[in-house]
Structure formats: structure tokens, C-alpha cells
Amino acid sequence: MTALSAEARRAELATSLAEVTGRIARACAAADRDPGSVALVAITKTYPASDVALLASLGVTDVGENKDQEAAAKAAAVDAPLRWHFVGQLQRNKAKSVVTYADVVESVDSVRLATALGAAAARLRERPLDVLIQVSLDGDPARGGAVDASSPDPERDLARIADAIASADGLRLGGVMAVAPRDWEPLRAFDELAGIAARLRAVHPGATVISAGMSGDLEQAVTRGATHVRIGSSLLGMRNTLR
Known part of the structure; x- marks a missing residue:
């Protein structure tokens, strides 16, 4: 990026960031919530490290990536006090890499993955790795996710995954993550997730x-108790990306 294009991109991102934070604030006001109770995670997957650095300069503190190779390179390239979230499907053989740069893994959906992350984190980190259980709201195995019910696959049973995380020396159970199924109304999806979250907290x-x-649905999520919203296109726009 030239100095001029970097300045223009920073202004573009600043405008988008103001719009997104305004949406969060209005959603919180409508739900009678403190705007500070909802954290913005900027989903920067496929966007260059320069965009991540610009977002950090604008006050963004949390960024999310979904591929290990890309995330590791960006974390090494961006010199800023960011909190890195890994949000994609994660293979166990990538656990050793992910724990070296991620602060949060939001996509733990099996006992085996929790065990692999815990072992890697205990060896390679000084502090526990925060993890969220990715929940499947519709039970579709093609999309992954833990199931909060009697599952034919014990690996995907939410209670078992939670216990595996809680008992791992290298991990800290933070809560849950989910994506609303495409054929569900967002409020229905986030109602379901809120109930699962409450049972987990018990x-x-x-x-x-x-x-x-x-x-597309951050307002509905905030209404139903989301503490973190994951925002990509509304923040970074539709532009030429890494791919």
C-alpha cells in the first residue's frame, strides 16, 4: 500500500467501524443493555495484514481468522496488542500451531479437539487458552458443532466437551459460539443458543x-444476550482480498 492508499483505506475503515459500533450501541439500547457488554470481533479472514494493523490503530482490540496458515502469518506480521480469535473449523494436527498465537479458539466441537488443544496449550503456553464450544443449533453434521442433546456421537456431546475443556490444564472454558442456520429466523437461533448457554453456565x-x-443479524444476537459479535463484511467491505 502507498501512503495515500493506506490513508484512504484507514478513513474507509474508520467510517465502517463507526457504523458498526453505532449499530451495536443502538441494539444494546433497545435491549436495555450496556454497550460495553458487547465486544466486537473483527473478522479479517482473507483481508491483508495491513487492514488488521489499520483496525488496531482505530481501536479494534479483537480480530478473528479461520485458517491457521493465514492467521499465523498475520499474527506475526502485525505488531499491535490484539486479541486473536480462531473461528474456523480446526483439525487436531493444527493445534500446536494455533495455540502459539491465538488467544481464543471459538470453534471447539469435539472431545478429541479439546484434548489436543489442551495438551498443546499446556506445553506451549504460559497462560490457559480461552476456548468456546461451537454449538450446532440444527444438528447438521456437515456444518460441525457440538450437540446439546443425547447425541449418537459422544465426541460431539456438548456436556462431554465442556467437561473435557474444564478438566484440561491448558484450557479455560469461556462459553459458546454459534452461527444461525440459514433456514432459521435469527431470533429463533439465538433464543436456542441463549438457552444452551444458560444450561452450560449452571x-x-x-x-x-x-x-x-x-x-446481517448482530441486532437479533444482541437482543438475545450475545457478548461478542463477529463482524466481517460490514466492517471491511467487499473489496479485493487475499484470495
């Missing part, structure tokens, strides 16, 4: 995070 009181809501 057993694990420290699991207070609800990561829900994206560019």
Missing part, C-alpha cells in the same frame, strides 16, 4: 461468553 459458572451474530 454447570460451569465461568462460561459466560456467547459469541453470536454477524453482519
Whole structure:
């Protein structure tokens, strides 16, 4: 980026950031919530490290990525006090890499993955890795996610995953994450997630995070108790990306 284009991109991002934070504030006001109770996670996947650095200069503190190779490179390239969230489907053989740069893994959906992350985090980190359980709201195995019910696959049973995380020395159970199924009304999806989160907190009181809501449905997520919203296109726009 030239100095001029970097300045223009910073102004573009500043405008988008103001619009997104305004949406969050209005959603919080409508739900009688403190705007400070909802954190913005900027989803920067496929966008260059320069955009991440610009967002950091504008006050963004949390960024999310969904591929290990890309995320690791950006985390190494951006010199800013950011909190890195890994939000994509994660293979166990990537656990050793992810724990070296991620502060939060939002996509834990099996006992085996929780065990692999816990072992890697205990060896390679000084502090526990915060993890969220990715919940499948419709039970579709093609999209992954833990199931909050009697599951034919014990690996995907939410209670078992939660216990595996809670018992791992290298992990800290933060809460839950979900994406509203495409054929569901967002309020229905986030109602379901709120109920799951409440049941999880009854057993694990420290699991207070609800990561829900994206560019198209953040207002509905906030209404139903989201503590984190994951925003990509509304913040970074539709532009030429890394791919």
C-alpha cells in the first residue's frame, strides 16, 4: 500500500467501524443493555495484514481468522496488542500451531479437539487458552458443532466437551459460539443458543461468553444476550482480498 492508499483505506475503515459500533450501541439500547457488554470481533479472514494493523490503530482490540496458515502469518506480521480469535473449523494436527498465537479458539466441537488443544496449550503456553464450544443449533453434521442433546456421537456431546475443556490444564472454558442456520429466523437461533448457554453456565459458572451474530443479524444476537459479535463484511467491505 502507498501512503495515500493506506490513508484512504484507514478513513474507509474508520467510517465502517463507526457504523458498526453505532449499530451495536443502538441494539444494546433497545435491549436495555450496556454497550460495553458487547465486544466486537473483527473478522479479517482473507483481508491483508495491513487492514488488521489499520483496525488496531482505530481501536479494534479483537480480530478473528479461520485458517491457521493465514492467521499465523498475520499474527506475526502485525505488531499491535490484539486479541486473536480462531473461528474456523480446526483439525487436531493444527493445534500446536494455533495455540502459539491465538488467544481464543471459538470453534471447539469435539472431545478429541479439546484434548489436543489442551495438551498443546499446556506445553506451549504460559497462560490457559480461552476456548468456546461451537454449538450446532440444527444438528447438521456437515456444518460441525457440538450437540446439546443425547447425541449418537459422544465426541460431539456438548456436556462431554465442556467437561473435557474444564478438566484440561491448558484450557479455560469461556462459553459458546454459534452461527444461525440459514433456514432459521435469527431470533429463533439465538433464543436456542441463549438457552444452551444458560444450561452450560449452571454447570460451569465461568462460561459466560456467547459469541453470536454477524453482519446481517448482530441486532437479533444482541437482543438475545450475545457478548461478542463477529463482524466481517460490514466492517471491511467487499473489496479485493487475499484470495
